[in-house]
Amino acid sequence: MTTAVERTAAAPVPGAGPAPAAARRPPAEDARRPLWQRVAFVAALTGASVIFMLPFVWLVGASLRPREYVFAPGFLPVPFAPGNYTEAWSAAPLLTWLFNSVVVGVAAAAAVTISSAWVAFGFAYFRFPGRDLLFGLVLATMMLPFAVTMIPTYLIWSELRLTDTQVPLWAGNLFGSAFYIFLLRQFLLSLPREYFEAARVDGASYPQLFWKLAFPLIRPALLVAFVFEFKASWTDLMKPLIYLRNEELFTLPRGLKVVLDRFGYGGEQQWEVVLAGSVIATVPMIILFFLAQRHFVEGIATTGRKG
């Protein structure tokens, strides 16, 4: 790895970098630097990368070791104990929780993406009295801490007899969310208005403008919204803590917390089960990142969303 880094550091290939700025950089820039600077650069980059990757390496390695070796020094899964995973699988209903997380995540992400796009179209396409004031209100809600609305929101779901169901974990998303409305409106505003005017002249209704024209055109932004919300839902612990009692309904983070309390400190001290469970909860997110890397990076860079 180091040699490849050295090579690229010494002579960046114009146009090969994923960011346009990398293409603009004259290739000679780093070659002009003194040797010690190039060495220091490679050392710093490699060192930082190793530090950031070690926790993952340890997690995977330790999850594959027998119980008495979990805290042994070293990173490698020696002795090798893949049976930890089947043990974890039978010790806790991980498959059920995995399935719940996928269902809740897809429902939450689909609901927020479609509803936010619908609302964003309203803000982007129409001119009407009070529009800017309302949009300001949308942005203002982003500032509100979750804690302020948390208790009355719980009381609403409890009044509707929907606590201890998964509905409160995603149904609030049916009404759009400020961050995504903002993001999708930006994308919609960048589309030429003539597209829509032409379709209007051809007799398209407003919902048709939205479904047939706007929706396909802003697909990349819709994917950004979808993957962000899916990740947010997959990671969330607070809502499942508030709303779910029945273990059968738990999502993975909620289940993992139970696994920690049952098999970790103060419990059975079967850390291999806890670690295998953590890997199982993490792997889908890593896969999601590699599938949708572009959308994550784009979403963060353009909106400054905190992961």
Next chain:
Amino acid sequence: MASTATAPPAPGRRRRTPLARREARWAYLFLAPWIIGFLAFTAGPMIASAWLSFTEYDVINPPEYTGLDNYRELMADPQVARSLGNTVYYTALHVPLVMAISLGLALLLKRVGRWQGFFRTVFYLPVMTPAVAVGILFLLLLNTQDGLINRGLALVGIEGPSWTTDPDWVMPGIVLMSLWSLGSTVIIYLAALQNVPRDLYEAASIDGAGAWARFRHVTLPMISGALFFTLIVNTIASLQMFTEVYTMYFGNRETQNRFNSDAASFYVIHLFQEAFQFLHMGYASAMAWLLFVIILVVTLVQVKLSNRFVFYEGEDR
């Protein structure tokens, strides 16, 4: 004087065509989901929560009006003071460290050519890790005898502290954990750095500016918008820290007593426990409003400060 009934529409008032009115009707139809959601899940709950904060309410019995009692109790509650103090301490360490380290990493990444995507992924993957898994992982990495971190410190001859059990070291341990997940800030800075026009550096070099002078007088002003933005976002987020710490130290009767959880108490964790474990809904609502006021004040101060430091170059942010 003409009677008002027969007067033509006042000239200041625009006449709205039927088409415009039809458009406005459709516009509100598009906004309807958000408006309904806003009333039901934001404005309504805000009013309810403000009202509950003046009551005693345990969900089972109807709320009982107690005036300012909750707020008075709040000011004298040592638990609230402790958790708020911890939260502020954490924020004061976490935010500057995240910003400084992220900027360093972004500056490194900016110089990487073809492999930039790879290294960006390296720094971002921890952000993808579910917060509960991060809490579990660091509970073990921070372990006094067998944890990876103290083993690493031992290699350079330092005897690591009891990160998870010594009350004085619990908070630094949590800060250390939080630094692992700074990838989004790195990506924001990298994007900002790549937007700095190259000719500014060239002009500065021609004027005789060294590396430090270029960083101080070109880079920093040009990315000050991003710095300011991450300052606000990271501050708001860290004042509401919950999941990782709750996973590590709370919610388990055994460990909650064993591991001095006072030292790990964060404001939102305390609020959550008051609301959903002790069912002090009125008191927790008062706590929530205090948090809201704190966040508002902190953000306003930061915005005021930024007007002095942030350089806006006619960009459409």
